[in-house]
Amino acid sequence: MAEPSLFTNNNTEITDMIAALTQTTRLLLLALLTMSLVACGFHLRGQTNIPAKLKVITLTSESGSDSFDRALRIALTKAGVVIVDKNSANKDTLNLKINAITKTDIELARDSDNDLSQLQRRLTSHYFVRQADGKSLYGPRTINTTKTLTNQNAEESAKLSYNQAQEESMNEDLANQLVYDLSYAPL
Incomplete structure (x- = not known):
């Protein structure tokens, strides 16, 4: 062996x-x-689960920003929410009311010529979910977003273009935050 x-x-x-x-x-x-x-x-990120009562709503926006309103409509549609005209709504259709967006800028840095080079911009708004009679069911809720804006000491046209692009991005973030917050509404 x-x-x-x-x-x-x-x-x-x-x-x-x-x-x-x-x-x-x-x-x-x-x-x-x-x-x-x-x-x-x-x-x-998972899909946002909006409560059934919010699947068909009316929208009243006093945000003061067309960019935000557009971003909010897109975000709501992606979440499966149908926005109807007030004339097409019934007594059980809820209303999403957006208050004006406030913008706050805080100076963060200046360059050697004492020109502003960085600032922090914060966009804030409040919203409510209301019944047809105006009674609030959910809210007031606060949404906000903050972004550091550089390039503030560039030529005026470049600075304006940059700030506008950043603010559009912030409006999208704010709209997405609102839709995400709606998914937790106890309705």
Whole structure:
């Protein structure tokens, strides 16, 4: 009868070690991929579940911003909300009322010429969900977003263009925040 070879036991150990190394390598690669996605700003977001009572609403916006109103209509539509005209609404149709957006700027930095180079802009608004008779069912709720605006010491046209693009982005964030907040309305 032949004795077991030392190489057979060593081969088994090496195979087990390679399998363990492969599993460890896979976990490291998965962790690296996950950290890369988080570092680039990727966030997994589920679909917003709007309460059934808010699936058909009327909208009254006094935001003062066409950009926000447009972004809000898009965000509501993506969430499955149908916005109807007040004339088409029945007595059970709820109204989403948006108050005026206020803008607050805080100076953050000045350059060597004492020109403003950075500021922090905050957009804030309040909203209500109301019955047809005007009674509030949910709210007042506050929504706000903040962004640091650089490039404030550039030429006036470049600064205006940059600030307008950033404010449109902020309006989209504000609208998405409102829709996300609506998903928690206890209606």
